Amino acid sequence: MKTSLKTLVTTTVLMTYMFSALGSVFAQPDPSLDPISPSSIDPERELVITDLSVIEHPILTDPTSDTPYWTFKYLMEQMSTNQDTSQFVQTWLEQWLVDQPVGFGNSPARTSMQELVIDPWLEASGGNELDLTIAPFKLLAIVNRMDMRSFDCEDIYSAGEGRFVFAVLDENGQQLGGGFTAIFEYNLAATNFNQLKQWALRWHELGQFPIGTDTYIKKLSIITRKFTDAYLDFSALPAGRPLISSHLNQLRTNEIGLARPWELREFALDTDSGSLIQTPVAQTPDFNFFNGTQLGRMIMGFIVNSGMEIPPSVLGSAAPTPFGVPWEPENVSSQARHLFAVNTCNGCHQVETDTPFVHIGIPSNNNLPTSLGNPAFLSGFMTGIEVQDPVDPTIIRSFNDIERRRVDFAELLFYISQGIPGPCDQPMSSPRTH
Numbered sequence: 001m002k003t004s005l006k007t008l009v010t011t012t013v014l015m016t017y018m019f020s021a022l023g024s025v026f027a028q029p030d031p032s033l034d035p036i037s038p039s040s041i042d043p044e045r046e047l048v049i050t051d052l053s054v055i056e057h058p059i060l061t062d063p064t065s066d067t068p069y070w071t072f073k074y075l076m077e078q079m080s081t082n083q084d085t086s087q088f089v090q091t092w093l094e095q096w097l098v099d100q101p102v103g104f105g106n107s108p109a110r111t112s113m114q115e116l117v118i119d120p121w122l123e124a125s126g127g128n129e130l131d132l133t134i135a136p137f138k139l140l141a142i143v144n145r146m147d148m149r150s151f152d153c154e155d156i157y158s159a160g161e162g163r164f165v166f167a168v169l170d171e172n173g174q175q176l177g178g179g180f181t182a183i184f185e186y187n188l189a190a191t192n193f194n195q196l197k198q199w200a201l202r203w204h205e206l207g208q209f210p211i212g213t214d215t216y217i218k219k220l221s222i223i224t225r226k227f228t229d230a231y232l233d234f235s236a237l238p239a240g241r242p243l244i245s246s247h248l249n250q251l252r253t254n255e256i257g258l259a260r261p262w263e264l265r266e267f268a269l270d271t272d273s274g275s276l277i278q279t280p281v282a283q284t285p286d287f288n289f290f291n292g293t294q295l296g297r298m299i300m301g302f303i304v305n306s307g308m309e310i311p312p313s314v315l316g317s318a319a320p321t322p323f324g325v326p327w328e329p330e331n332v333s334s335q336a337r338h339l340f341a342v343n344t345c346n347g348c349h350q351v352e353t354d355t356p357f358v359h360i361g362i363p364s365n366n367n368l369p370t371s372l373g374n375p376a377f378l379s380g381f382m383t384g385i386e387v388q389d390p391v392d393p394t395i396i397r398s399f400n401d402i403e404r405r406r407v408d409f410a411e412l413l414f415y416i417s418q419g420i421p422g423p424c425d426q427p428m429s430s431p432r433t434h
Contacts, residue, residue, distance in 0.1 A: 036414040040410065041204070041410050044211065045216070054070075054211065055139050061139055070164070070224065073132035076089050078228055083274055090118065097109055101317055102277075105289060110258040110259045121134070140360050141164075144405075145161040147404070162223070164224075168255070176257035187248075204413060263320050265318045266279050280317060283310050284310075284315060284344040297328060298330050304336050304340045321345075326391055327347050360377065360379075382402050383402060
Protein backbone atom coordinates (compact mmCIF):
# COMPACT_ATOMS: atom_id res chain seq x y z
CA MET A 1 0.00 0.00 0.00
CA LYS A 2 1.39 3.42 -0.98
CA THR A 3 1.88 6.09 1.65
CA SER A 4 0.42 9.47 0.76
CA LEU A 5 2.42 12.66 1.18
CA LYS A 6 -0.15 13.89 3.70
CA THR A 7 0.24 10.74 5.81
CA LEU A 8 4.03 10.98 5.65
CA VAL A 9 4.06 14.63 6.73
CA THR A 10 1.55 13.99 9.52
CA THR A 11 3.59 11.06 10.83
CA THR A 12 6.79 13.08 10.73
CA VAL A 13 5.23 15.96 12.67
CA LEU A 14 3.82 13.59 15.29
CA MET A 15 7.16 11.77 15.72
CA THR A 16 9.00 15.08 16.04
CA TYR A 17 6.53 16.19 18.71
CA MET A 18 6.83 12.90 20.58
CA PHE A 19 10.64 12.98 20.65
CA SER A 20 10.59 16.62 21.71
CA ALA A 21 8.15 15.85 24.50
CA LEU A 22 10.05 12.83 25.68
CA GLY A 23 13.42 14.55 25.35
CA SER A 24 15.19 11.36 24.31
CA VAL A 25 14.67 8.08 22.52
CA PHE A 26 16.67 6.42 25.30
CA ALA A 27 15.54 6.26 28.93
CA GLN A 28 17.64 7.58 31.80
CA PRO A 29 19.56 5.17 34.07
CA ASP A 30 17.81 3.95 37.21
CA PRO A 31 19.79 5.39 40.16
CA SER A 32 18.41 2.73 42.53
CA LEU A 33 20.32 -0.10 40.81
CA ASP A 34 23.80 -1.13 41.89
CA PRO A 35 26.53 -0.48 39.30
CA ILE A 36 28.69 -3.23 37.85
CA SER A 37 32.06 -3.44 39.57
CA PRO A 38 35.13 -2.75 37.41
CA SER A 39 36.72 -5.76 39.13
CA SER A 40 34.46 -7.93 36.96
CA ILE A 41 36.41 -6.73 33.89
CA ASP A 42 39.69 -8.48 33.11
CA PRO A 43 41.71 -5.96 31.05
CA GLU A 44 44.21 -8.57 29.84
CA ARG A 45 41.43 -10.69 28.32
CA GLU A 46 38.86 -8.03 27.37
CA LEU A 47 40.59 -4.69 26.73
CA VAL A 48 44.32 -4.78 25.90
CA ILE A 49 45.31 -8.27 24.79
CA THR A 50 49.07 -8.85 24.68
CA ASP A 51 49.40 -12.42 25.95
CA LEU A 52 51.73 -14.38 23.68
CA SER A 53 49.29 -17.30 23.45
CA VAL A 54 47.17 -14.88 21.41
CA ILE A 55 49.70 -12.54 19.82
CA GLU A 56 51.86 -15.45 18.64
CA HIS A 57 49.09 -17.97 18.04
CA PRO A 58 50.59 -20.70 15.83
CA ILE A 59 47.76 -20.62 13.28
CA LEU A 60 45.99 -17.25 13.35
CA THR A 61 49.28 -15.30 13.23
CA ASP A 62 50.81 -17.55 10.55
CA PRO A 63 50.36 -15.85 7.16
CA THR A 64 50.76 -19.20 5.37
CA SER A 65 47.90 -20.89 7.25
CA ASP A 66 44.36 -21.24 5.94
CA THR A 67 43.11 -18.90 8.70
CA PRO A 68 45.71 -16.09 9.03
CA TYR A 69 43.16 -13.74 10.57
CA TRP A 70 45.59 -11.84 12.84
CA THR A 71 48.32 -11.19 10.28
CA PHE A 72 49.36 -8.04 8.44
CA LYS A 73 48.81 -9.97 5.21
CA TYR A 74 45.18 -10.81 5.98
CA LEU A 75 44.31 -7.31 7.16
CA MET A 76 45.76 -5.76 4.03
CA GLU A 77 43.98 -8.27 1.80
CA GLN A 78 40.66 -7.37 3.38
CA MET A 79 41.42 -3.67 3.08
CA SER A 80 42.56 -3.76 -0.55
CA THR A 81 39.38 -5.62 -1.67
CA ASN A 82 39.68 -6.21 -5.44
CA GLN A 83 43.12 -4.60 -5.86
CA ASP A 84 46.47 -6.39 -6.04
CA THR A 85 47.39 -6.43 -2.36
CA SER A 86 51.17 -6.42 -2.85
CA GLN A 87 50.94 -3.30 -5.00
CA PHE A 88 48.44 -1.80 -2.57
CA VAL A 89 50.95 -2.15 0.27
CA GLN A 90 53.91 -0.91 -1.78
CA THR A 91 51.95 2.15 -2.91
CA TRP A 92 51.20 2.90 0.74
CA LEU A 93 54.86 2.61 1.77
CA GLU A 94 56.11 4.69 -1.16
CA GLN A 95 54.24 7.73 0.19
CA TRP A 96 57.16 8.23 2.59
CA LEU A 97 59.46 8.78 -0.40
CA VAL A 98 58.00 12.19 -1.34
CA ASP A 99 56.78 15.23 0.57
CA GLN A 100 53.15 14.97 1.65
CA PRO A 101 51.46 18.40 1.99
CA VAL A 102 48.12 16.80 2.86
CA GLY A 103 47.22 19.20 5.66
CA PHE A 104 48.44 22.49 7.03
CA GLY A 105 52.18 22.54 6.40
CA ASN A 106 54.19 19.71 4.94
CA SER A 107 55.13 16.17 5.92
CA PRO A 108 58.71 15.91 4.60
CA ALA A 109 59.82 12.79 2.77
CA ARG A 110 61.60 10.09 4.76
CA THR A 111 63.41 8.40 1.91
CA SER A 112 65.11 5.78 4.06
CA MET A 113 61.80 3.90 3.80
CA GLN A 114 63.19 2.64 0.48
CA GLU A 115 66.47 1.21 1.78
CA LEU A 116 65.29 0.13 5.21
CA VAL A 117 61.90 -1.42 4.44
CA ILE A 118 60.92 -1.64 0.77
CA ASP A 119 64.20 -2.82 -0.79
CA PRO A 120 65.04 -5.54 1.79
CA TRP A 121 61.47 -6.82 1.60
CA LEU A 122 61.50 -6.88 -2.20
CA GLU A 123 64.86 -8.64 -2.26
CA ALA A 124 63.66 -11.30 0.21
CA SER A 125 60.54 -11.67 -1.96
CA GLY A 126 62.48 -12.42 -5.13
CA GLY A 127 62.63 -8.87 -6.48
CA ASN A 128 59.31 -8.58 -8.34
CA GLU A 129 56.64 -7.83 -5.75
CA LEU A 130 56.28 -7.78 -1.98
CA ASP A 131 55.63 -11.23 -0.57
CA LEU A 132 53.10 -10.60 2.17
CA THR A 133 53.81 -13.94 3.84
CA ILE A 134 57.17 -12.48 4.95
CA ALA A 135 55.88 -8.99 5.79
CA PRO A 136 58.16 -7.33 8.39
CA PHE A 137 55.21 -6.51 10.64
CA LYS A 138 55.04 -8.19 14.06
CA LEU A 139 51.74 -8.25 15.96
CA LEU A 140 51.98 -6.68 19.43
CA ALA A 141 48.40 -6.30 20.66
CA ILE A 142 44.68 -6.57 19.93
CA VAL A 143 42.75 -3.77 21.61
CA ASN A 144 39.12 -3.10 22.53
CA ARG A 145 38.37 0.65 22.39
CA MET A 146 34.66 0.69 23.13
CA ASP A 147 35.45 3.70 25.31
CA MET A 148 35.45 5.61 21.99
CA ARG A 149 31.80 4.78 21.27
CA SER A 150 29.60 7.61 20.03
CA PHE A 151 25.89 8.31 20.65
CA ASP A 152 23.51 11.07 21.58
CA CYS A 153 19.98 11.22 22.93
CA GLU A 154 18.42 9.82 19.77
CA ASP A 155 21.04 7.91 17.79
CA ILE A 156 23.96 5.56 18.09
CA TYR A 157 26.77 6.25 15.65
CA SER A 158 29.51 3.78 16.60
CA ALA A 159 30.36 1.22 19.25
CA GLY A 160 33.96 2.45 19.30
CA GLU A 161 37.01 0.88 17.72
CA GLY A 162 38.83 -2.44 17.51
CA ARG A 163 42.58 -2.19 16.93
CA PHE A 164 45.58 -4.22 15.85
CA VAL A 165 49.02 -2.92 16.81
CA PHE A 166 52.09 -4.04 14.84
CA ALA A 167 55.80 -3.32 15.11
CA VAL A 168 57.87 -2.90 11.94
CA LEU A 169 61.02 -5.05 11.86
CA ASP A 170 64.29 -4.67 9.99
CA GLU A 171 65.72 -7.22 7.55
CA ASN A 172 67.15 -9.22 10.47
CA GLY A 173 63.83 -9.47 12.27
CA GLN A 174 64.78 -6.92 14.94
CA GLN A 175 63.12 -3.64 15.87
CA LEU A 176 63.58 -1.16 13.04
CA GLY A 177 65.94 1.54 14.31
CA GLY A 178 64.61 3.30 17.37
CA GLY A 179 61.10 2.03 16.75
CA PHE A 180 58.23 1.95 14.26
CA THR A 181 54.66 0.90 15.02
CA ALA A 182 51.56 0.71 12.82
CA ILE A 183 48.08 0.73 14.37
CA PHE A 184 45.07 -0.48 12.38
CA GLU A 185 42.01 1.24 13.84
CA TYR A 186 38.60 -0.13 12.82
CA ASN A 187 35.07 1.07 13.44
CA LEU A 188 32.91 -1.22 15.56
CA ALA A 189 29.85 -0.63 13.41
CA ALA A 190 26.68 0.07 15.36
CA THR A 191 23.67 2.20 14.49
CA ASN A 192 21.22 0.84 17.04
CA PHE A 193 21.18 -0.25 20.67
CA ASN A 194 21.19 -3.99 19.94
CA GLN A 195 24.36 -3.73 17.85
CA LEU A 196 26.11 -1.75 20.59
CA LYS A 197 24.95 -4.33 23.13
CA GLN A 198 26.25 -7.25 21.07
CA TRP A 199 29.72 -5.71 20.76
CA ALA A 200 29.91 -5.13 24.51
CA LEU A 201 28.68 -8.60 25.44
CA ARG A 202 31.05 -10.31 22.98
CA TRP A 203 34.11 -8.50 24.34
CA HIS A 204 33.03 -9.09 27.94
CA GLU A 205 32.38 -12.78 27.31
CA LEU A 206 36.11 -13.24 26.69
CA GLY A 207 36.66 -12.82 30.43
CA GLN A 208 34.87 -16.10 31.08
CA PHE A 209 37.55 -18.22 29.39
CA PRO A 210 41.23 -18.77 30.20
CA ILE A 211 43.30 -16.76 27.78
CA GLY A 212 44.85 -18.78 24.98
CA THR A 213 42.40 -21.70 25.22
CA ASP A 214 40.70 -22.90 22.06
CA THR A 215 37.38 -21.38 23.13
CA TYR A 216 38.96 -18.02 23.93
CA ILE A 217 40.82 -17.93 20.61
CA LYS A 218 37.69 -18.86 18.66
CA LYS A 219 35.57 -16.23 20.42
CA LEU A 220 38.18 -13.52 19.89
CA SER A 221 38.66 -14.38 16.22
CA ILE A 222 34.90 -14.11 15.67
CA ILE A 223 34.98 -10.62 17.21
CA THR A 224 37.97 -9.40 15.21
CA ARG A 225 36.68 -10.67 11.89
CA LYS A 226 33.48 -8.70 12.41
CA PHE A 227 35.50 -5.50 12.15
CA THR A 228 38.49 -6.48 9.99
CA ASP A 229 36.72 -8.35 7.18
CA ALA A 230 35.56 -6.61 4.01
CA TYR A 231 31.78 -6.25 3.69
CA LEU A 232 29.16 -5.26 1.16
CA ASP A 233 28.10 -1.64 1.53
CA PHE A 234 24.53 -1.17 0.27
CA SER A 235 24.37 2.57 0.98
CA ALA A 236 24.65 3.36 -2.75
CA LEU A 237 21.45 1.49 -3.58
CA PRO A 238 19.19 1.90 -5.46
CA ALA A 239 21.17 4.40 -7.55
CA GLY A 240 24.25 2.19 -7.81
CA ARG A 241 25.65 -1.23 -7.03
CA PRO A 242 26.72 -2.36 -3.55
CA LEU A 243 30.41 -1.74 -2.90
CA ILE A 244 32.99 -3.95 -1.21
CA SER A 245 34.11 -1.83 1.71
CA SER A 246 36.23 -1.85 4.87
CA HIS A 247 35.51 -0.86 8.47
CA LEU A 248 38.94 0.80 8.72
CA ASN A 249 38.70 4.27 10.27
CA GLN A 250 42.38 5.03 9.90
CA LEU A 251 45.83 3.51 10.05
CA ARG A 252 48.37 5.40 12.16
CA THR A 253 52.14 5.09 12.23
CA ASN A 254 54.56 6.23 14.92
CA GLU A 255 58.26 6.00 14.15
CA ILE A 256 61.79 7.22 14.53
CA GLY A 257 63.15 4.26 12.59
CA LEU A 258 63.28 6.22 9.33
CA ALA A 259 64.44 9.67 10.46
CA ARG A 260 64.36 12.10 13.38
CA PRO A 261 62.40 13.33 15.23
CA TRP A 262 59.69 10.87 16.17
CA GLU A 263 56.79 11.38 13.79
CA LEU A 264 53.20 10.22 13.67
CA ARG A 265 51.29 9.91 10.40
CA GLU A 266 47.72 8.98 9.59
CA PHE A 267 46.28 7.15 6.58
CA ALA A 268 42.76 6.37 5.37
CA LEU A 269 41.18 4.57 2.45
CA ASP A 270 40.50 6.92 -0.44
CA THR A 271 36.86 6.66 -1.49
CA ASP A 272 37.68 7.06 -5.19
CA SER A 273 40.83 5.00 -5.75
CA GLY A 274 40.54 2.62 -2.81
CA SER A 275 44.21 3.31 -2.00
CA LEU A 276 45.54 3.88 1.50
CA ILE A 277 46.53 7.56 1.42
CA GLN A 278 48.06 9.93 3.92
CA THR A 279 45.63 12.36 5.57
CA PRO A 280 45.95 15.15 8.16
CA VAL A 281 46.54 13.90 11.70
CA ALA A 282 43.40 13.98 13.85
CA GLN A 283 43.07 16.73 16.48
CA THR A 284 46.69 17.76 15.95
CA PRO A 285 47.47 21.18 14.45
CA ASP A 286 50.65 21.71 12.45
CA PHE A 287 53.31 21.72 15.17
CA ASN A 288 55.90 23.84 13.38
CA PHE A 289 53.60 26.82 12.84
CA PHE A 290 51.01 26.62 15.62
CA ASN A 291 53.60 25.90 18.32
CA GLY A 292 56.78 27.21 16.69
CA THR A 293 55.67 30.76 15.91
CA GLN A 294 54.12 33.49 18.07
CA LEU A 295 51.28 34.03 15.61
CA GLY A 296 50.55 30.30 15.61
CA ARG A 297 50.51 30.14 19.40
CA MET A 298 48.15 33.12 19.52
CA ILE A 299 45.77 31.45 17.07
CA MET A 300 45.85 28.20 19.04
CA GLY A 301 45.19 30.10 22.25
CA PHE A 302 42.08 31.61 20.70
CA ILE A 303 40.88 28.20 19.48
CA VAL A 304 41.49 26.53 22.85
CA ASN A 305 39.76 29.30 24.80
CA SER A 306 36.79 29.29 22.43
CA GLY A 307 36.05 25.67 23.28
CA MET A 308 35.62 24.80 19.61
CA GLU A 309 36.91 21.60 18.05
CA ILE A 310 40.22 21.87 16.24
CA PRO A 311 39.30 23.15 12.74
CA PRO A 312 40.27 20.74 9.93
CA SER A 313 42.05 23.61 8.17
CA VAL A 314 44.80 23.75 10.82
CA LEU A 315 45.45 20.00 11.17
CA GLY A 316 49.02 19.05 10.38
CA SER A 317 50.18 16.83 7.54
CA ALA A 318 52.01 14.83 10.20
CA ALA A 319 52.81 15.15 13.91
CA PRO A 320 56.55 15.60 14.53
CA THR A 321 57.36 14.95 18.18
CA PRO A 322 60.62 16.59 19.28
CA PHE A 323 61.71 15.38 22.71
CA GLY A 324 60.65 17.52 25.64
CA VAL A 325 58.83 20.24 23.65
CA PRO A 326 55.27 20.83 24.93
CA TRP A 327 52.35 22.56 23.26
CA GLU A 328 52.15 26.17 24.53
CA PRO A 329 49.16 28.07 23.11
CA GLU A 330 49.15 31.64 24.42
CA ASN A 331 46.87 33.05 27.13
CA VAL A 332 45.25 29.79 28.22
CA SER A 333 44.94 28.17 31.64
CA SER A 334 47.15 25.25 32.61
CA GLN A 335 44.21 22.86 32.54
CA ALA A 336 42.94 24.09 29.17
CA ARG A 337 46.45 23.81 27.71
CA HIS A 338 46.80 20.27 29.02
CA LEU A 339 43.39 19.07 27.82
CA PHE A 340 44.17 20.36 24.35
CA ALA A 341 47.72 18.97 24.29
CA VAL A 342 46.96 15.50 25.67
CA ASN A 343 44.48 14.94 22.85
CA THR A 344 47.03 15.72 20.15
CA CYS A 345 49.17 12.92 18.74
CA ASN A 346 52.49 14.48 19.74
CA GLY A 347 51.27 15.58 23.18
CA CYS A 348 49.78 12.22 24.17
CA HIS A 349 52.83 10.31 22.99
CA GLN A 350 55.43 12.40 24.80
CA VAL A 351 55.63 15.20 27.37
CA GLU A 352 52.00 15.33 28.51
CA THR A 353 52.07 11.69 29.62
CA ASP A 354 55.83 11.15 30.08
CA THR A 355 55.66 8.50 27.37
CA PRO A 356 58.69 7.22 25.41
CA PHE A 357 56.75 7.92 22.19
CA VAL A 358 54.89 4.58 22.00
CA HIS A 359 52.16 3.35 24.34
CA ILE A 360 52.50 -0.23 23.04
CA GLY A 361 55.86 -1.44 21.78
CA ILE A 362 58.39 -4.24 21.50
CA PRO A 363 59.51 -5.37 24.98
CA SER A 364 63.12 -4.50 25.75
CA ASN A 365 63.70 -8.10 26.85
CA ASN A 366 62.73 -10.05 23.73
CA ASN A 367 63.72 -13.11 21.72
CA LEU A 368 63.45 -11.61 18.26
CA PRO A 369 63.53 -12.66 15.51
CA THR A 370 61.89 -15.89 16.70
CA SER A 371 59.53 -14.46 19.33
CA LEU A 372 58.71 -11.40 21.38
CA GLY A 373 59.57 -13.55 24.37
CA ASN A 374 57.43 -11.34 26.60
CA PRO A 375 54.17 -9.42 26.24
CA ALA A 376 54.43 -6.05 24.57
CA PHE A 377 55.72 -3.03 26.48
CA LEU A 378 52.94 -0.81 27.84
CA SER A 379 53.61 2.82 28.73
CA GLY A 380 53.10 4.27 32.19
CA PHE A 381 50.20 6.27 30.75
CA MET A 382 48.53 2.92 30.10
CA THR A 383 49.43 1.15 33.35
CA GLY A 384 49.67 3.97 35.90
CA ILE A 385 51.99 6.95 36.32
CA GLU A 386 52.24 10.40 37.89
CA VAL A 387 53.46 13.14 35.56
CA GLN A 388 54.62 16.67 36.19
CA ASP A 389 53.02 19.26 33.94
CA PRO A 390 55.65 20.18 31.32
CA VAL A 391 54.83 23.91 31.58
CA ASP A 392 53.71 24.33 35.20
CA PRO A 393 55.87 22.04 37.42
CA THR A 394 53.61 22.65 40.42
CA ILE A 395 50.91 20.50 38.81
CA ILE A 396 51.11 16.71 39.07
CA ARG A 397 48.65 14.54 37.16
CA SER A 398 47.91 10.84 37.48
CA PHE A 399 47.24 8.58 34.50
CA ASN A 400 46.12 4.96 34.28
CA ASP A 401 44.30 4.62 30.98
CA ILE A 402 43.71 0.89 31.17
CA GLU A 403 41.96 1.39 34.50
CA ARG A 404 39.98 4.29 33.02
CA ARG A 405 38.85 2.03 30.17
CA ARG A 406 38.04 -0.72 32.66
CA VAL A 407 35.77 1.57 34.67
CA ASP A 408 34.19 2.86 31.47
CA PHE A 409 33.50 -0.67 30.20
CA ALA A 410 31.88 -1.63 33.50
CA GLU A 411 29.66 1.47 33.25
CA LEU A 412 28.70 0.56 29.69
CA LEU A 413 27.70 -2.97 30.73
CA PHE A 414 25.62 -1.50 33.56
CA TYR A 415 23.79 0.86 31.21
CA ILE A 416 23.23 -1.93 28.70
CA SER A 417 21.67 -4.06 31.41
CA GLN A 418 19.06 -1.28 31.73
CA GLY A 419 18.46 -1.13 27.99
CA ILE A 420 20.24 2.19 27.36
CA PRO A 421 23.65 3.15 25.89
CA GLY A 422 24.34 5.60 28.71
CA PRO A 423 22.97 8.75 30.35
CA CYS A 424 21.41 10.96 27.71
CA ASP A 425 22.51 14.19 29.39
CA GLN A 426 26.14 13.02 29.16
CA PRO A 427 26.38 11.46 25.68
CA MET A 428 29.53 9.45 25.02
CA SER A 429 31.46 10.88 22.12
CA SER A 430 35.02 11.27 23.38
CA PRO A 431 37.34 13.45 21.32
CA ARG A 432 40.31 11.38 22.41
CA THR A 433 41.84 9.64 19.41
CA HIS A 434 44.50 7.62 21.14
